Amino acid sequence: MKEWLKNRELMKSHFDSKSFADEESDQNMGVKPPAVEIETPDNATVIPLPEPGLVPAKSDISRCILERRSRRKYTDEVISIEELSYMLWATQGVKKAIPAYGNTGTVTIRTVPSAGARHPFETYLAVNHVTGIEQGIYRYSSLNHNLVFLFNVTEVQDKLTKAAVGQSFVGSAPVVFFWACKPYLGEWRYKGESHKAMLLDAGHVCQNLYLAAESLSLGTVAIAAYSQERVDDLLKLDGKDEFVVYLAPVGRIENS
Numbered sequence: 001m002k003e004w005l006k007n008r009e010l011m012k013s014h015f016d017s018k019s020f021a022d023e024e025s026d027q028n029m030g031v032k033p034p035a036v037e038i039e040t041p042d043n044a045t046v047i048p049l050p051e052p053g054l055v056p057a058k059s060d061i062s063r064c065i066l067e068r069r070s071r072r073k074y075t076d077e078v079i080s081i082e083e084l085s086y087m088l089w090a091t092q093g094v095k096k097a098i099p100a101y102g103n104t105g106t107v108t109i110r111t112v113p114s115a116g117a118r119h120p121f122e123t124y125l126a127v128n129h130v131t132g133i134e135q136g137i138y139r140y141s142s143l144n145h146n147l148v149f150l151f152n153v154t155e156v157q158d159k160l161t162k163a164a165v166g167q168s169f170v171g172s173a174p175v176v177f178f179w180a181c182k183p184y185l186g187e188w189r190y191k192g193e194s195h196k197a198m199l200l201d202a203g204h205v206c207q208n209l210y211l212a213a214e215s216l217s218l219g220t221v222a223i224a225a226y227s228q229e230r231v232d233d234l235l236k237l238d239g240k241d242e243f244v245v246y247l248a249p250v251g252r253i254e255n256s
């Protein structure tokens with residue numbers, strides 16, 4: 001049997017009637033739940049984002065669905081901070097943060113669905129050309145709807161292109177979204193059953209980016225062809241408890 005055929009198992013559901021009552025899950029063993037998101041250090045440089053109440057250029061959802069397509073050609077024009085704020089909200093925005101059952105932490109209800117509302121992602125941005133935001137690598141705090149500056153990267157365009165296995169429109173985009181999965185957020189409740197669900201969750205996030213971008217007459221494309229090592233290195237992720245599962249450049253498109 002070809003070695004890679006065993007990956008098909010990940011595509012199947014491993015839930016059964018006992019999954020939810022599984023005494024061996026960390027949740028059922030009384031282990032404290034992992035934090036909803038990485039805590040922002042007190043000394044961090046934080047960029048507040050405008051309220052995401054921007055009225056999109058095309059507000060008709062059926063038109064956005066119809067006209068959505070993968071767009072890989074962007075103009076040199078900047079993206080505004082309002083547009084960025086709207087896309088961050090559309091992809092991971094928190095509508096409600098409520099106490100979890102038995103007061104064991106916080107559950108977030110967001111603009112996207114997620115199995116068990118685990119929302120196992122952090123959003124990172126490589127900002128290249130956004131009004132009011134310096135170039136650099138940022139983390140989106142969805143609980144606070146702000147950006148946390150992390151660090152600068154030299155020759156970022158070249159590194160992004162190489163990280164996206166030569167797809168140069170990733171390197172030259174005004175901004176690139178990265179979704180990093182923290183698998184323990186899902187595993188804490190669903191153990192091995194969580195892995196398929198977390199990948200499905202990522203699809204919903206990126207689809208909302210497609211539709212939000214379309215409504216602003218911006219363009220994006222889902223990227224799953226990337227070098228795991230280069231992308232994780234670029235964002236300084238450990239590649240074990242947190243690693244990128246999906247990314248997407250965003251830019252302005254001709255005739256918008």
Ligand SMILES: Cc1cc2nc3c(=O)[nH]c(=O)nc-3n(C[C@H](O)[C@H](O)[C@H](O)COP(=O)(O)O)c2cc1C
Nearest residue numbers: 068069070071072167203221222223224225226246
């Ligand atoms: C999971 C996934 C991974 C993808 N990865 C890439 C990629 O690495 N590079 C790329 O140019 N397009 C990528 N795409 C975009 C597809 O090529 C595109 O959706 C497809 O050709 C259909 O075109 P449309 O999105 O315009 O309808 C990806 C799409 C999905 C859903």
